[in-house]
Amino acid sequence: MKATAGDVNPNDEPCTPQRAGTVPFKALRKDTRFSYCIHVPKSFVSDPTGHRLLVALHGSDRNALELCRLFQNLAETHRYVILCPLFPGGVGQPENMDGYKFLFEGDLSYVSVIDDMIGEVEKRLQIAFDEICLFGISGGAQCAHRYAIVRPDRIAAASIAAPGTISIPGLRDSWWRGTHDLQERFGSEFSLEQFSRIRFQLLVGAADTDETEILPARNSAYQNSVTEFGGRNRVERLQTLHRALKDLNVSSEIELIPDVAHQLEPMFGRVLSFFEDISLGEIEPKRVRNFGI
Numbered sequence: 001m002k003a004t005a006g007d008v009n010p011n012d013e014p015c016t017p018q019r020a021g022t023v024p025f026k027a028l029r030k031d032t033r034f035s036y037c038i039h040v041p042k043s044f045v046s047d048p049t050g051h052r053l054l055v056a057l058h059g060s061d062r063n064a065l066e067l068c069r070l071f072q073n074l075a076e077t078h079r080y081v082i083l084c085p086l087f088p089g090g091v092g093q094p095e096n097m098d099g100y101k102f103l104f105e106g107d108l109s110y111v112s113v114i115d116d117m118i119g120e121v122e123k124r125l126q127i128a129f130d131e132i133c134l135f136g137i138s139g140g141a142q143c144a145h146r147y148a149i150v151r152p153d154r155i156a157a158a159s160i161a162a163p164g165t166i167s168i169p170g171l172r173d174s175w176w177r178g179t180h181d182l183q184e185r186f187g188s189e190f191s192l193e194q195f196s197r198i199r200f201q202l203l204v205g206a207a208d209t210d211e212t213e214i215l216p217a218r219n220s221a222y223q224n225s226v227t228e229f230g231g232r233n234r235v236e237r238l239q240t241l242h243r244a245l246k247d248l249n250v251s252s253e254i255e256l257i258p259d260v261a262h263q264l265e266p267m268f269g270r271v272l273s274f275f276e277d278i279s280l281g282e283i284e285p286k287r288v289r290n291f292g293i
Helices: 042-048 064-070 071-078 110-125 139-150 181-186 234-245 263-278
Strands: 023-025 036-042 053-057 081-085 132-137 157-162 199-205 253-257
Touching: 023 064, 036 064, 036 110, 053 064, 053 071, 053 110, 053 139, 053 263, 064 071, 064 081, 071 081, 071 263, 081 110, 110 139, 132 263, 139 157, 139 181, 157 253, 157 263, 199 234, 199 263, 234 253, 253 263
Parallel strands: 053 081, 053 132, 132 157, 157 199, 199 253
Antiparallel strands: 023 036, 036 081
């Protein structure tokens, strides 16, 4: 079973048949600086069991609503609820546009923000999702694979498309390059046992080799750690992440798409095929959950 009923707060308005479809930008109750789009398929209204939650994370262009619309057909045909967060720039620190990519910005934890969004959607829909899937493009791919490292108990599958920087799970280096200080930063140690259960798709255009546009902004809080870690460009860095996953015996497939630079459209069909395939598999029962409903 993919989704089950859970205890709900009576003050949380449930999803009704009239709410099937797309809700563009709802403020997060716990922190209204953030908002999200959701798409609820018609199949969920008639029978909520058997649905997965797909969290799709935007890049630096912050096109959350466009992402939500791109996944609508998948939601309707393969029983996914779509959640697309919107992370404004400069929330924790003025001029910082990159905080969500690294999951922290000063004292602000984007892990907690994503946790809260998932929990709020579950309460609204009166469902506890047994499995959560992730998609991220560019900056969103940075966020997605890092969230999977920090919250592996929540994630079943992740499609990671052209991240500009990478973290290496299990590397004895401080965050964000490694995971040595996860307990101090996010409150939990890296769990290889849980992480190794995630299925990864890694995608990048073979021509996505620009070495200048992935440099951090001047005076960035992440500047000193970024330069050439994992490779000179997105292709080399994704290959480095793939090798790291293979070394940990984590299921991972990588594809370099010929004649494609830093573009989502030419690779999106592969993304859809990945999640269609995921939807056909049996899902193991709800994983250990320390938060949510």
